[in-house]
Amino acid sequence: VQLQASGGGLVQVGGSLRLSCVASGRSLRDGMGWFRQAPGNEREFVAAITRSGGTAYADSVKGRFTISRDIAKNTAALQMDSLKPEDTAVYYCGVRKAGTILSETRNVNRYEYWGQGTQVTVSS
DSSP, X not given: OEEEEEOOEEEETXXXXXXXXXXXXXXXXXXXXXXXXXXXXXXXXXXXXXXXXXXXXXXXXXXXXXXEEETTTTXXXXXXXXXXXXXXXXXXXXXXXTTOOGGGTXXXXXXXXXXXXEEEEEEX
């Protein structure tokens, strides 16, 4: 199983980026999530999409980020608008583990197969 995140880069405050996650060997049908990790910090929840297509967002990105999924292509995306310096981090996509219940959606331990991540840097 491999997940490949891409689309990161350097952008100014207020700009936009679109991250992509390509999965092989495991379907994203059961759900997936985006997490991020800044230097010295723990990996934190950003957004997730469940098996049924429901979405969840961290309060810090709600209204600015949009998660989507294409089951046929086995890919997912994270559209990031109105970027802020505090959004700077390495962004990872992970597959939702089987048996994850709704209340566990924001739990990093309920995701697997992270891949190498993609760096997002927002300059002020």
